[in-house]
Amino acid sequence: MIPHALYFDFLTDDAYISFRYARNLAEHGELVFNLGERVEGYTNFLWTILLALGMKLGVGPEISSRVLGVVFGVGGLAVVTRLSLRLDDEQPRPGHFIAPVALAATSAYACWTTGGLETQLFTFLFLLGTERYLHETLRFAGFQSSFYFGLASLTRPEGPMFFCLAAAFRFGHNLFSQKRWRPTRDEWLWLAIFTAIFVPYVLWRISYYGHPFPNTYYVKASGNATGSLKMGLYYLRRFAEDHTLWFWVPFIVAGWPRAGNTHRRLLFEWSLLVAVVFCLYVAKVGGDFMGLYRFVLPLIPLGAILVQEAARNLAGRLTPLVPRAALAVVGLTLFAGHVIGSMHTSHQAATLIGADNGIDTPGYLKFYADERVPIGRWFGQHARPDDLMTLGGAGVIAYYSMIPGYDVFGLVDETIAHDATMTHGARPGHQKWGTDAYMVSRRPTLITHYYRIHENHAPDPDYWRQLGYAWVTATIPGLADPPLYSFLKRVDRSFGPLPASADGNSQRP
Numbered sequence: 001m002i003p004h005a006l007y008f009d010f011l012t013d014d015a016y017i018s019f020r021y022a023r024n025l026a027e028h029g030e031l032v033f034n035l036g037e038r039v040e041g042y043t044n045f046l047w048t049i050l051l052a053l054g055m056k057l058g059v060g061p062e063i064s065s066r067v068l069g070v071v072f073g074v075g076g077l078a079v080v081t082r083l084s085l086r087l088d089d090e091q092p093r094p095g096h097f098i099a100p101v102a103l104a105a106t107s108a109y110a111c112w113t114t115g116g117l118e119t120q121l122f123t124f125l126f127l128l129g130t131e132r133y134l135h136e137t138l139r140f141a142g143f144q145s146s147f148y149f150g151l152a153s154l155t156r157p158e159g160p161m162f163f164c165l166a167a168a169f170r171f172g173h174n175l176f177s178q179k180r181w182r183p184t185r186d187e188w189l190w191l192a193i194f195t196a197i198f199v200p201y202v203l204w205r206i207s208y209y210g211h212p213f214p215n216t217y218y219v220k221a222s223g224n225a226t227g228s229l230k231m232g233l234y235y236l237r238r239f240a241e242d243h244t245l246w247f248w249v250p251f252i253v254a255g256w257p258r259a260g261n262t263h264r265r266l267l268f269e270w271s272l273l274v275a276v277v278f279c280l281y282v283a284k285v286g287g288d289f290m291g292l293y294r295f296v297l298p299l300i301p302l303g304a305i306l307v308q309e310a311a312r313n314l315a316g317r318l319t320p321l322v323p324r325a326a327l328a329v330v331g332l333t334l335f336a337g338h339v340i341g342s343m344h345t346s347h348q349a350a351t352l353i354g355a356d357n358g359i360d361t362p363g364y365l366k367f368y369a370d371e372r373v374p375i376g377r378w379f380g381q382h383a384r385p386d387d388l389m390t391l392g393g394a395g396v397i398a399y400y401s402m403i404p405g406y407d408v409f410g411l412v413d414e415t416i417a418h419d420a421t422m423t424h425g426a427r428p429g430h431q432k433w434g435t436d437a438y439m440v441s442r443r444p445t446l447i448t449h450y451y452r453i454h455e456n457h458a459p460d461p462d463y464w465r466q467l468g469y470a471w472v473t474a475t476i477p478g479l480a481d482p483p484l485y486s487f488l489k490r491v492d493r494s495f496g497p498l499p500a501s502a503d504g505n506s507q508r509p
Contacts, residue, residue: 001077001104005070005113008350010366011062012290014429015116016395017411018042019061022051023399031208033394033412034404040209041394041412043216045201046154047118065116072120073113077104079127080301084308086135087263099308102338103301107242107345111292111362118155119294125152126162126298133166134266136186137173143190150197157214158298161281162274163194169273173266218417219410219432220285227426228286234357235287236279239296242345248307255310264309271302286428291361292349358427369396371453374478375485376400379446382496389446390439397448406442408434408449440467445495447488453479457486464488472498 017033021042025031031048033041042048054064077100084096103109112119129148136142149166153159170187174180183191206212240246257264278299288295311334315327352361360368372393379389379401387403394407410416410432417432424433439447447469458471469488474497476483494500 001073001110001113002070004104004110004346005073007346008111008114008362008366009066010114010362011065011116011369012365013369013372013393013395014290015061015065016369016399018044018048018051018118019065019116019395020399020402022048022055022061023402025049025052026055033398034406037404038209039412039414040205040211040214041216043157043214044118044122044155046151047121050121061116066114069113069115069117069120072124073109076109076120076124076127076301079124079131080305083127083131083134083267083305086131087267087309095308095312098311098335099301099304102307102335103304105339105342106300106304107342107349108292108294108297109300110346111349112294112297115290115294115362115365117294119297122152122156122159123298123301125149125155126159127301129162129166130270130302133170134270136190137170138263138266140174140178140184141186143186143193146190146194147197150194153194153198154201157217158278158281160198161277162298163198165273165277167191169270215414215417216411216429220428224423224426224431228428228431229283231286231358231426231428232283235293235295235359236283238356238359239293242293243300243303244341248303251314252303252306252310255313257309257313264313267309268306271306274302275299286426287359289358289360289428289430290365291356291359292345368393371480372396373400374476375453377478378474378476378485378496379403387446387495388442388444390434390444390449392449392451403446405444406434408432408439410434436467440469443468443490445490445493450488452484452486454482454484455486456484465491468492470501472501474498 020033021031024033024035025048028035030036031052032038050068051061051064054061054068080100080103081096084099085092088096125148129145129152131145132142132148133145136145145166146163149159149163151159153163171181202212209215211218252268257268259265278296282295293300311331315331318327349362350366351363353364353367354361355364373396376397377400379397380403383401383403389398389401389403389405391398391405391407391412392409394405394409394412398405398407406413406416408416409430410419410422411429413434415438416422416434419438422432422434422438425431434449439449456473461471464470468491470491471486472489472495473484473486476485479485489495489498489501491501
């Protein structure tokens with residue numbers, strides 16, 4: 001899997017938001033974007049803490065996020081193997097390795113071991129919770145899974161949803177299997193452990209940031225519901241098309257375990273519940289703007305196990321009717337088709353610079369972030385303590401410049417996130433757009449959410465002059481030719497080689 005992951009090897013702009021929070025925590029003891037300004041502009045608390053710990057140990061998040069992503073990705077393969085072995089009482093068979101090998105070849109799983117985000121950590125914790133939970137449910141004893149579900153809930157906002165699904169599933173299983181509705185001692189402990197992890201975190205969040213949910217929740221909850229649903233359904237449709245679910249879902253149904261095969265039926269029923277509810281959730285929130293289906297990644301390992309077990313079940317039923325050699329040829333053909341299809345998908349995703357109905361390819365995400373690294377460093381080189389800037393993407397430029405800033409999408413700005421009048425669209429994470437009046441009200445030195453890369457461009461100069469700003473163009477070392485970056489600067493302030501301007505004309509050093 002590691003060579004497949006290294007084929008992508010990129011960091012997204014959004015990852016740098018967490019990087020900046022981690023740096024401020026490691027260097028200043030504040031889990032904030034701007035020092036002294038408590039806004040929760042991240043949704044991956046545990047991941048950010050791990051990155052901050054790495055920085056305290058001298059390892060930058062540009063490296064640690066990649067290493068940890070691969071480690072947790074490989075760990076996920078190990079948990080999938082463990083789940084498979086439990087289905088046959090720890091007796092290894094060649095069929096147990098179909099799922100982990102197929103998963104390693106899957107484009108989405110390999111892609112999101114990089115990217116710099118918490119995706120693989122969350123998937124790993126969810127898989128650990130699932131492995132323990134199914135074992136506990138089958139034995140009607142045990143409580144360790146709640147620890148992993150609790151950690152998952154500190155990593156992604158979807159974690160509590162998985163825990164609630166687990167509670168409902170266990171209640172239903174107890175009711176139908178044992179005709180029992182009252183919790184056992186272990187089940188009370190299971191609930192207590194999760195509560196002990198998650199509730200103090202929520203209380204800390206409210207006391208530290210002043211709100212029960214991350215700032216990004218208020219951004220995404222403000223979008224047009226119809227538009228978000230339309231985008232979410234399109235996201236799921238493309239996921240189904242790219243992963244040929246039109247074939248694999250009927251395949252899984254055909255290989256559904258028979259009555260009496262308790263281990264496998266429990267796995268299939270749990271996976272079905274998770275898949276249905278999570279897909280409804282994804283549709284409601286509008287999916288994601290990042291390609292290769294980061295948002296639904298926790299479902300993919302479960303899907304791999306279901307396909308593996310469905311294939312084994314079907315092979316067992318067909319063996320009396322079809323020669324084993326023929327079944328082996330069919331199985332190898334299906335596996336080869338999956339690998340070839342994944343190779344094609346990975347190549348397209350990594351090399352295509354573009355978007356599909358607002359869903360950016362990993363190739364574009366890499367291009368976008370890499371192009372802004374020298375820009376952020378240039379701003380950081382010339383920054384002064386009292387500078388303030390507006391941002392479009394709140395990641396790379398903000399991280400490398402370390403200039404206090406606020407973004408036009410409201411991810412790290414409380415006012416925009418909570419102001420209903422600044423709602424802009426339905427694209428996930430981009431539902432907001434700060435008005436010009438608000439963006440200039442804080443009198444930033446630099447306005448960079450309006451910009452032009454590789455251009456000396458100055459649209460609407462009179463309009464901006466009335467607001468006290470002028471277009472300037474800087475030559476950025478390390479930026480691809482032409483190495484130009486145009487943005488707005490306060491006319492009464494200099495910045496690095498760009499002097500204060502009396503007439504507001506475009507300047508280039």
